[in-house]
Amino acid sequence: MATVALQTVSKRFGSSSHSAVNSLSLDINSGEFLTLLGPSGCGKTTTLRLIAGLIQPDIGRVLIRDRDVTSVPAHRRNIGMVFQSHALFPHLSISENVAFGLKMRGIVGLERERKVREALSLVRLGEFGDRFPSQLSGGQQQRVALARALVFQPDVLLLDEPFGALDRKLRETMQDELRELSRRLAVTSVFVTHDQEEALMLSDRIAIMNSGSIEQAGRPDQIFDFPQSRFVADFMGIANIFDGEIVSCDRSGAAVQIGRLRFETAPSAGLKAGQKMALAFRPEHVRITPDGTACGGFGAGTVISRVYQGVTCTYQIHLDDGDGRILVVREAVPSGACFRFDVGAKVSATCAKDAIHVLTR
Amino acid sequence: MKYVWISFNAILLALVLAPIAIVILVSFGSREVVEFPPSAWSLRWYAFALSQESFVSSAINSAIVAVTATAIATPLALGAAMSIARVRFRGRDLVQTLLLAPLFIPAIVTSLALLLALSKFDVRAVSARLVAAHVLIVLPYLIRTVLASLTRLDAVLEDAASTLGAPPIRVFLHVTLPLIRAGMIAGILFALIISFDNVSVSLFLTTPRTNTLPIAILNYVEYNFDPSVAAVSTMLIVITATAAAFIERTVGLRAVAKG
Amino acid sequence: MRRRSQMASLVLPALAVVIVLLVLPLLYLLSFSFFDANDGPIAVGGFTVRNYKTILSDQYYWRIFGKTLALSAITTVLSASIGYSLAYFIWQQRRWQSLLLVITLSPLLISIVVSSYGWLALLGKNGLINQTLIRLGLVNAPLQLLYSNATIVVGLVHITLPFMVLSILAALERIEPAVQEAAATLGANRYRTQWSVILPLARPGFASGMSIVFCLSLSAYVTPAMLGPSGPNFVTTLIYNEFVTQLHWSTGAALAAILMTVALATVYVYVHVMTRADRLSGGARS
Numbered sequence: 001m002a003t004v005a006l007q008t009v010s011k012r013f014g015s016s017s018h019s020a021v022n023s024l025s026l027d028i029n030s031g032e033f034l035t036l037l038g039p040s041g042c043g044k045t046t047t048l049r050l051i052a053g054l055i056q057p058d059i060g061r062v063l064i065r066d067r068d069v070t071s072v073p074a075h076r077r078n079i080g081m082v083f084q085s086h087a088l089f090p091h092l093s094i095s096e097n098v099a100f101g102l103k104m105r106g107i108v109g110l111e112r113e114r115k116v117r118e119a120l121s122l123v124r125l126g127e128f129g130d131r132f133p134s135q136l137s138g139g140q141q142q143r144v145a146l147a148r149a150l151v152f153q154p155d156v157l158l159l160d161e162p163f164g165a166l167d168r169k170l171r172e173t174m175q176d177e178l179r180e181l182s183r184r185l186a187v188t189s190v191f192v193t194h195d196q197e198e199a200l201m202l203s204d205r206i207a208i209m210n211s212g213s214i215e216q217a218g219r220p221d222q223i224f225d226f227p228q229s230r231f232v233a234d235f236m237g238i239a240n241i242f243d244g245e246i247v248s249c250d251r252s253g254a255a256v257q258i259g260r261l262r263f264e265t266a267p268s269a270g271l272k273a274g275q276k277m278a279l280a281f282r283p284e285h286v287r288i289t290p291d292g293t294a295c296g297g298f299g300a301g302t303v304i305s306r307v308y309q310g311v312t313c314t315y316q317i318h319l320d321d322g323d324g325r326i327l328v329v330r331e332a333v334p335s336g337a338c339f340r341f342d343v344g345a346k347v348s349a350t351c352a353k354d355a356i357h358v359l360t361r
Numbered sequence: 362m363k364y365v366w367i368s369f370n371a372i373l374l375a376l377v378l379a380p381i382a383i384v385i386l387v388s389f390g391s392r393e394v395v396e397f398p399p400s401a402w403s404l405r406w407y408a409f410a411l412s413q414e415s416f417v418s419s420a421i422n423s424a425i426v427a428v429t430a431t432a433i434a435t436p437l438a439l440g441a442a443m444s445i446a447r448v449r450f451r452g453r454d455l456v457q458t459l460l461l462a463p464l465f466i467p468a469i470v471t472s473l474a475l476l477l478a479l480s481k482f483d484v485r486a487v488s489a490r491l492v493a494a495h496v497l498i499v500l501p502y503l504i505r506t507v508l509a510s511l512t513r514l515d516a517v518l519e520d521a522a523s524t525l526g527a528p529p530i531r532v533f534l535h536v537t538l539p540l541i542r543a544g545m546i547a548g549i550l551f552a553l554i555i556s557f558d559n560v561s562v563s564l565f566l567t568t569p570r571t572n573t574l575p576i577a578i579l580n581y582v583e584y585n586f587d588p589s590v591a592a593v594s595t596m597l598i599v600i601t602a603t604a605a606a607f608i609e610r611t612v613g614l615r616a617v618a619k620g
Numbered sequence: 621m622r623r624r625s626q627m628a629s630l631v632l633p634a635l636a637v638v639i640v641l642l643v644l645p646l647l648y649l650l651s652f653s654f655f656d657a658n659d660g661p662i663a664v665g666g667f668t669v670r671n672y673k674t675i676l677s678d679q680y681y682w683r684i685f686g687k688t689l690a691l692s693a694i695t696t697v698l699s700a701s702i703g704y705s706l707a708y709f710i711w712q713q714r715r716w717q718s719l720l721l722v723i724t725l726s727p728l729l730i731s732i733v734v735s736s737y738g739w740l741a742l743l744g745k746n747g748l749i750n751q752t753l754i755r756l757g758l759v760n761a762p763l764q765l766l767y768s769n770a771t772i773v774v775g776l777v778h779i780t781l782p783f784m785v786l787s788i789l790a791a792l793e794r795i796e797p798a799v800q801e802a803a804a805t806l807g808a809n810r811y812r813t814q815w816s817v818i819l820p821l822a823r824p825g826f827a828s829g830m831s832i833v834f835c836l837s838l839s840a841y842v843t844p845a846m847l848g849p850s851g852p853n854f855v856t857t858l859i860y861n862e863f864v865t866q867l868h869w870s871t872g873a874a875l876a877a878i879l880m881t882v883a884l885a886t887v888y889v890y891v892h893v894m895t896r897a898d899r900l901s902g903g904a905r906s
Binding site for chain 3: 493
């Protein structure tokens, strides 16, 4: 039994012609941490709000613990939600904020106090009960928001880009805390973000969304290593995506023609000759050598830019036979910042067969 | 140059205050005629004003009308503002314009129209007529104030309360209302002031027996020009100024008086 | 879904009150303008526009309309100038802003009878101004300051000033401080900045302030009646006379209709101009 199930859910807003969420189906299992990942406007927040019950779908059903909650309003769904702007009640103290959900459920007295204390100590803010939200820092406020959403043991925890407003260092700390907390409590969680690193780090499963539909769903390593479409590859940061055509394919792999360049790929199901598709090459997997020492693959080219990034260095290479295509290559910089190539250097580039991503969509 | 600028504006402000300042000063005169500056100071006109049946009873009437009208208009305004601020329903702009319309229709026209309608339906009780008219007067101000408070309040807080298990009524009671309370109190005080001060609408709906204070002053001035009017006016000014200071301290007058 | 329509229906009581107490009575009143009703609220005969024709062809009515519009226009312009000065001044103040605002808004908070009484005491033959002028030896006999058209304008400027200041102040506060600094770095001295940068940016405030002030001036009843020369000065007094004194309901209603049309037209023009300006300038909302 999936804890949360969305069945062919669609939602359109006002008079707009396109759907924010388009016939989306999704199952989220008990205790699973699932991330809805995608660019702004892809429908991930709308989907989250549909699960929350803050909006109702035009078509389709929403089930929580096998119960059809499609027409059940948010306040009767037993969900906990954390918003990007923490949304703590400014007129209530921290304790009162955390106790709010309990109060709505009629839990009073000593039991309520105990639960509030436990929830606050879970997020390590046990001493802050009497303070008010305006007296806390951004990170502390989000922790209170978490405690408030978890204290009544919701069926599912929903998080809408909760760390978007925090600075980088704080964000990393909070991500660690959230991951630890969610493992410990094993509460089913749905997380929304546009940051692929955050998604990779926190999730048991990721669903990448585009224009109201799920493009690809799977474990983080599956998404990262085996993107199935151009959109997913692009979103996960694979910079070199080139359109091409399959010249021939057999059990040992496929030969793909990209302009004047020809590549051999590893075997992959569902390919046939004449098929138009794209190949993606991770900047980290492309090898460049001083001109003339290697052949095949991308052939020769000229370095047109070099950007130092601390741990790595990114080169842009204009390929001689690339018909204008630019290849992005990233490699580790040994300490001392001695770069292998200067701008204007002539190089050759190749990529290992297994590291080439085949994108049929 | 800077001092010229400051002096210029100071003079402007003095001119704005001048009529009010005069009234206050005149009220402390001791002679029968209005003279400025008063040759001697005295509180006799206050004593006199407070002893005048017409002033006292009309003041009480004004207070009753103001409180009743505001009490009726406040829940109406709350409902209207909640729906306008939180729901994007069809015709919302038209409804909002309609609700704020009383502010733009000439007061005399509003008043006459109301008088006609109330006569036609044989609503004789003057107090009922006055309350009805005053509800119409203060409603737009109240709606505007509550609307301003509601739009300032982030709707996310209401969403959060929903997800925590609060049905709409409890969201309103525990989250919305406490957070707009300051704005509402200021709006209510402003409504009371507006109602108490009103002349143009009350002018046609009052009778010699049932009067409001500003109308009583108007009538008195027609036949007598002594400082008792100034005394009454000063008392009115003091009450109003206190309420205004309170409003300014809490949400600021600009929030309630916006044009 | 249901929750949304439930919440939307919360507006109905207020809407009902406005419709029952304002819209319907207004329609009822205006309906008299299309019938013959010159003896109280009894309409005889059929639908006619004769009342409007009578008014529009009578010099008397044109004169009063003209006076109303002219004095309102003068009030608006004066109010705008004084209002801008005060608004700018208050905008620049940090410390005393609250107090200055209360003072500027005082005409709003005081009943019009009190203001008018104050002007009577100030401008009368024995009023403060005359007494001061005589004491200073500037004049020998008290000046006639009251009961003239100028007095009406003074009174109207006084009561409409708060609205003008509020509108302009709101617009000024929407100007980012960085804009003034940018102007300075680009070489504009204080006067150029004022003229080319601040004034144009305050324009929405002027537009809204002037519309409100013009509307309010047109509709004023007490001020022109109490402070102006005898006889009807403004259309409002005319309306009162026709309805209450003369019982010419059809004339009164027609006058009211015309007055309302002018007032609403002002608001309409303002809204129209503002939304067009919005679209052109890329949406700095007023």
